[in-house]
Amino acid sequence: AVTAPFSAAMDAEVIVVIGANPTVNHPVAATFIKNAIRQKGAKLIVMDPRGQALARYASYNLRFKPGSDVALLTAMLHVIIAEGLTNAAYIQRFVDGFPDLEQAVREASPEAMSPLCGIAPDVIRQVARLYATSKASIIFWGMGVSQHVHGTDNARCLIALALITGQVGRPGTGLHPLRGQNNVQGASDAGLIPMVLPDYQSVEDAAKRAAFEAVWGHSLDPQRGLTVVEIMNATLAGEIRGMYIMGENPAMSDPDAAHAREALASLEHLVVQDIFLTETAFHADVILPASAFAEKTGTFTNTDRRVQLGRAALKPPGEARQDWELIQAIAQRIGLDWHYTHPKDIYAEMASVMPSLAGISWERLEAEGAATYPQGHEIIFGDGFPTASGRGRVVPAKVSPPAELPDDEYPMVLSTGRILEHWHTGAMTRRATHLDALEPEAIAMLHPRDMEKMKLLPGDRIRVSTRRGSIELKVRADRDVAENMVFIPFAFFEAAANLLTNPQLDPFGKIPEFKFCAAKVERVVVSAPA
Numbered sequence: 001a002v003t004a005p006f007s008a009a010m011d012a013e014v015i016v017v018i019g020a021n022p023t024v025n026h027p028v029a030a031t032f033i034k035n036a037i038r039q040k041g042a043k044l045i046v047m048d049p050r051g052q053a054l055a056r057y058a059s060y061n062l063r064f065k066p067g068s069d070v071a072l073l074t075a076m077l078h079v080i081i082a083e084g085l086t087n088a089a090y091i092q093r094f095v096d097g098f099p100d101l102e103q104a105v106r107e108a109s110p111e112a113m114s115p116l117c118g119i120a121p122d123v124i125r126q127v128a129r130l131y132a133t134s135k136a137s138i139i140f141w142g143m144g145v146s147q148h149v150h151g152t153d154n155a156r157c158l159i160a161l162a163l164i165t166g167q168v169g170r171p172g173t174g175l176h177p178l179r180g181q182n183n184v185q186g187a188s189d190a191g192l193i194p195m196v197l198p199d200y201q202s203v204e205d206a207a208k209r210a211a212f213e214a215v216w217g218h219s220l221d222p223q224r225g226l227t228v229v230e231i232m233n234a235t236l237a238g239e240i241r242g243m244y245i246m247g248e249n250p251a252m253s254d255p256d257a258a259h260a261r262e263a264l265a266s267l268e269h270l271v272v273q274d275i276f277l278t279e280t281a282f283h284a285d286v287i288l289p290a291s292a293f294a295e296k297t298g299t300f301t302n303t304d305r306r307v308q309l310g311r312a313a314l315k316p317p318g319e320a321r322q323d324w325e326l327i328q329a330i331a332q333r334i335g336l337d338w339h340y341t342h343p344k345d346i347y348a349e350m351a352s353v354m355p356s357l358a359g360i361s362w363e364r365l366e367a368e369g370a371a372t373y374p375q376g377h378e379i380i381f382g383d384g385f386p387t388a389s390g391r392g393r394v395v396p397a398k399v400s401p402p403a404e405l406p407d408d409e410y411p412m413v414l415s416t417g418r419i420l421e422h423w424h425t426g427a428m429t430r431r432a433t434h435l436d437a438l439e440p441e442a443i444a445m446l447h448p449r450d451m452e453k454m455k456l457l458p459g460d461r462i463r464v465s466t467r468r469g470s471i472e473l474k475v476r477a478d479r480d481v482a483e484n485m486v487f488i489p490f491a492f493f494e495a496a497a498n499l500l501t502n503p504q505l506d507p508f509g510k511i512p513e514f515k516f517c518a519a520k521v522e523r524v525v526v527s528a529p530a
Contacts, residue, residue, distance in 0.1 A: 005379075073157035077161065136167070147511055150398075182300060197212050228254060229255065257498040270283055296312055297312045403513050407518060415485060419439060444488045450483055501517055
C-alpha cells in the first residue's frame with residue numbers, strides 16, 4: 001500500500017527512487033522530489049539500469065545491471081543487519097519474520113552480490129548506511145520494479161528495508177509505489193482485481209463474500225479470476241468466448257501482442273467501450289462510444305490515496321454516453337435490476353461496503369473537491385498494520401535471473417516504457433497534434449557506443465527482433481540507455497514494442513516481464529528508389 005503521499009518527500013532526509021522515471025511518468029511527484037533536494041537538502045539515491053533526469057540531483061546514481069534488483073537490495077539488507085543498523089525496538093513491536101530474513105541474507109554480502117548487480121561493494125555499503133541511519137527515509141518505486149518475473153521479490157526487498165529500519169509510519173518515511181495510470185488506485189480499491197472484492201477483501205473468504213452477496217442480492221464466484229495475460233491464454237484455449245473491454249488497449253499493451261491480437265480475433269463476440277477506434281477496437285464486433293475525462297462526472301483516486309471529484313465540463317459528442325450509463329444499460333438488458341440515476345448513487349453504494357471511504361461522502365467531495373483515506377491519515381501504519389496481529393511481515397526474496405537471458409542469437413536486452421510526450425499506448429496523445437509533432441514516429445534508443453559498433457547513425461532504420469517477432473523503426477542515440485540494451489517506447493502502433501516482449505509472469509503478482517527480454521538489433525538497408 002501507499003504508506004505516505006509523494007509530498008512526504010519534503011519531510012525526508014533520504015529519498016530512494018528505484019525502477020521509476022518520475023520526470024517522464026510522474027512529473028508532479030518529481031517536482032516534490034526536486035524541491036525536497038533544493039529546499040530541504042534531502043539526499044537522493046536513484047537506482048535504475050537506465051539513466052534519467054533526476055540523476056543530476058542524486059547523491060548516488062546506481063546504474064545496476066538490468067534484472068538484478070534483488071541482488072542489489074539483498075546486499076543492502078545484509079549490510080544493515082550485519083552492521084546492527086536495524087531498528088530493534090520497531091522490529092520487536094511491529095515486525096514478524098525477521099529471523100528468517102536474517103538467515104536468508106547472511107551470505108548476500110556486497111562482495112558476493114556486486115558481480116551480479118554491477119555496483120561496487122563500497123557503494124552498496126554507503127547507500128545502505130545512509131538509508132538506514134537517516135532520521136527519515138522514503139522509497140518511491142515504479143513499473144521497473146514490478147514488471148519482472150521476480151517483481152514480487154523486488155517489492156518484498158523494499159518492504160523489508162523499510163520495516164527492519166523502522167522507516168515507515170512517520171513524516172518523511174514510507175513506501176510509495178507510483179501508480180501506472182491515473183485511477184489505478186481507485187480501480188483497485190473498487191475491486192477491479194480478479195482475486196479481491198472492494199477494499200482488497202479476498203473472494204475466497206466466505207464471510208467477506210457473504211457480506212457482498214447480501215448487498216448485491218446474488219451469489220458470487222468463490223474462485224479467483226484471471227489476470228490479463230491469463231485471460232488471453234484462456235481465450236486461445238477456448239475457455240473464454242466473449243469479452244467486454246472498457247478504456248483499455250491490450251492489442252498494444254499486452255506482452256507478446258501478436259498472441260493477444262490472435263486471442264481477440266478468435267472471440268465469438270468482442271465489445272469495446274472507448275473514445276477512439278483503438279487497435280483493440282479494430283477487432284470488435286460492437287463498439288460503444290464512451291465519454292472522455294472532461295465529459296464525465298465521478299471520482300478518481302490517485303497515487304496518494306486521494307479521492308477526487310471530477311465534474312463534467314463538456315457534453316459528450318454525438319451518441320457518446322457516460323461509461324456508467326452504458327454499463328447499466330447492458331446490465332438491465334441481461335436482467336439485472338439496476339436503476340442508478342447519477343454517479344453519486346453508485347458512490348454511495350461503494351462507500352457502504354468500503355471502509356476506506358468512511359467519512360468521505362459525496363456531499364463532502366462536492367464541498368471540498370478531494371479527501372484522503374483513511375480519513376485524516378495521509379501517513380499510515382504508524383501504529384501497526386491491518387493484520388490480525390497488528391504486525392507486518394518481512395518475506396525473504398530469492399536471487400533469480402530474468403526469464404529470458406541474452407545469448408549468441410539474441411545478445412542484447414530489450415526494455416520498454418513510456419516517453420514524456422506519449423502516454424501508454426498513445427491512444428489519446430498520438431491524436432494530439434502538438435504532442436505528435438514532438439514525437440511523430442517510432443524510435444528505439446541505443447547507447448552511442450553500441451551505435452558506433454554497429455556503424456549506425458541517428459535516424460537510421462534498424463530491425464529489433466526477439467523470439468516473439470520483429471519490428472522496424474528509427475534509431476536514436478541515448479546515453480541514458482545502458483550498453484548492450486535497447487529501449488523502445490510502446491506507444492507507436494506502426495512498430496509496436498509489445499510484439500516483442502516476453503509474456504512470462506511473476507508467479508505471485510501475475511505481472512508480465514515487460515522490462516527484460518533477449519533481443520537482437522540489425523541495420524535495415526534501405527534501397528534507393530529506382
